[in-house]
Amino acid sequence: MREGFTQRARLDREGAFVYTKSMSIKAIAFDIDGTLYPDAALRARVLPFALRHLRLLAVMASVRRALHARSAAAGGNGPMAADDGKPDDLASFRAMQAGLAAARLAIPVDRTAALIEACVYGELEDSFGHVPLYPGVRDCLESLRGAGLPLAVLSDFPVSKKLEALGLSAFFPIGRTSEECGRLKPAARPFLSLAKELGLEPQEILYVGNNRHFDIIGANAAGMETALRTSRFRSARLQASERKRDGNRGRAVDLSLPTFSFHRYEDLCSWILTQTMSRR
Numbered sequence: 001m002r003e004g005f006t007q008r009a010r011l012d013r014e015g016a017f018v019y020t021k022s023m024s025i026k027a028i029a030f031d032i033d034g035t036l037y038p039d040a041a042l043r044a045r046v047l048p049f050a051l052r053h054l055r056l057l058a059v060m061a062s063v064r065r066a067l068h069a070r071s072a073a074a075g076g077n078g079p080m081a082a083d084d085g086k087p088d089d090l091a092s093f094r095a096m097q098a099g100l101a102a103a104r105l106a107i108p109v110d111r112t113a114a115l116i117e118a119c120v121y122g123e124l125e126d127s128f129g130h131v132p133l134y135p136g137v138r139d140c141l142e143s144l145r146g147a148g149l150p151l152a153v154l155s156d157f158p159v160s161k162k163l164e165a166l167g168l169s170a171f172f173p174i175g176r177t178s179e180e181c182g183r184l185k186p187a188a189r190p191f192l193s194l195a196k197e198l199g200l201e202p203q204e205i206l207y208v209g210n211n212r213h214f215d216i217i218g219a220n221a222a223g224m225e226t227a228l229r230t231s232r233f234r235s236a237r238l239q240a241s242e243r244k245r246d247g248n249r250g251r252a253v254d255l256s257l258p259t260f261s262f263h264r265y266e267d268l269c270s271w272i273l274t275q276t277m278s279r280r
Contacts, residue, residue, distance in 0.1 A: 023225055023259075025276050027150040027198050030172075031209035032162060035229050037133050046127045053119050055105070060120060063100045064156075064184070068214065071178075071187035087182035094179070121158060128165035134229075136265030141171045143269050147276065152176070154194050154207070156184050156214070174198065185211075186218030195222070206272065212256040220255040227268060228258040 030036060043050075050057055087093045098113035105112055145151060152174035153159050159175035174197055178190035185191075195202045202223035209215020210229045219226045262268045 023275055024204055025149075025206045025225060025272065026200055026204040027152065027206070028144055028272065029152040029154055029194060029198075029205055029207045029224075031207075031211070031215050032153055032155045032159060032166075033157070034210040035208060035215070036137050036168070037131050037166065041131050042127070045131060046124060049119075049123060049127060056101075056115060056119055059101050059104045060116070062104060063097055066100060067097065067184050068186070071183045071185065072217075074183065074187060089182055090177075090180045093182045125158065125161045125165070128162050131166065133166065133168075134265060136269070138168075140265040140269040141168070144272060145171060147273055149272070149276065150174070150198060152194060152198060154178065154190055185214035186221065188218060188222040191219050191222035191224060195224070206259075208268065212258075216258050217255045220258075225260075226258040227260040227262060227271075229263070229265075229268070230261055231263060 033039065033042075087096050094113065094116075095109075098109050098116060101116065102109040102112035141151065150173075151171050153163065153172045154176050155162070156178050158177050158179070159172075160169075163169045163172055163175060174194075176190065176194055176197065178184050178187070181187075181190045181193050183189045191207065192202060195205055198205065203225065206225040206227055207215065207219035208227045208229065209219070212228060216226045216228055260268070260271055262271070
C-alpha cells in the first residue's frame with residue numbers, strides 16, 4: 001500500500017469513488033488525449049486524414065504499442081523491469097521510433113522519419129482546431145488556477161500545438177511529452193521528470209488521465225496521486241474493484257486503481273478543492 005493510504009474508502013454523493021487518506025496536493029497535472037476532450041470528437045475530424053494515410057497510421061499504432069510495452073518493462077512497473085537508460089531524450093526516441101516503423105514499412109529510415117514528422121507530428125496535430133472539450137473542463141481549470149494550484153500537462157505526444165488548438169495554452173505554463181524522456185507511459189521516468197520541473201515531490205502532484213494502463217499505472221508507480229476520468233458505467237465497475245481492494249488488507253497495491261475516479265469535471269474540481277483547502 002502506498003504511504004498515506006488508510007485502506008478505508010467511501011462513495012461521495014455523486015457516486016465518485018474516493019479513498020479517505022491524508023494528502024497534500026500542491027499541483028495538478030493532466031493527460032490530454034481522451035482526458036480533456038472526447039476521443040470520438042477527434043476521430044470524426046481526422047477521418048479524411050486517416051483514409052489518406054491508412055498504412056502509415058496502422059504501422060505507427062503497432063510501433064507505439066511496442067514502445068508502450070517496452071516502457072512498461074523498463075519503467076520499474078513489473079517483474080521484467082530493467083531500465084537500460086536508452087533512449088533517454090527526444091532525438092534518440094524519435095530515431096528508435098522511425099527505425100521500428102521503417103522495418104514495418106520496408107522503406108529507408110530517413111524517409112520514414114520524414115513521413116512521421118509531416119503526417120503524425122504535422123498534419124494530424126493541425127486537426128485539433130474546433131475539437132470540443134469535455135463539458136466543465138474550462139471551468140474546472142479556471143477554478144483550480146484561481147485557487148493558486150499550478151497546472152501542467154504530460155502527454156505521450158507533443159503538447160504545444162495541441163493545447164493552442166484546444167484554446168488551453170494559457171492554463172498550462174508547463175507542458176511535457178514523455179518522448180522527451182525517451183520513454184512513453186507507463187514508465188515512471190516521464191512522471192518523475194515532470195515532478196522535477198514542477199519543483200515538487202511526486203506525492204504532492206495529482207495526475208488526471210483516462211487510461212488505467214498508461215496514465216494511472218505510470219503516475220502511481222512514480223508515487224503521484226491519481227484521478228481517472230471514465231464513463232458512468234465503467235466508474236461503477238471500478239468502484240466494485242476498489243471495494244474489493246479495500247477488503248484485501250495487506251496485499252500488494254493494484255497500481256491500475258486511482259485515488260479518485262470521476263465522470264464529470266465538476267466532481268473532480270470539487271474534490272480537489274476540498275482536499276487542498278482542508279490542508280491550508
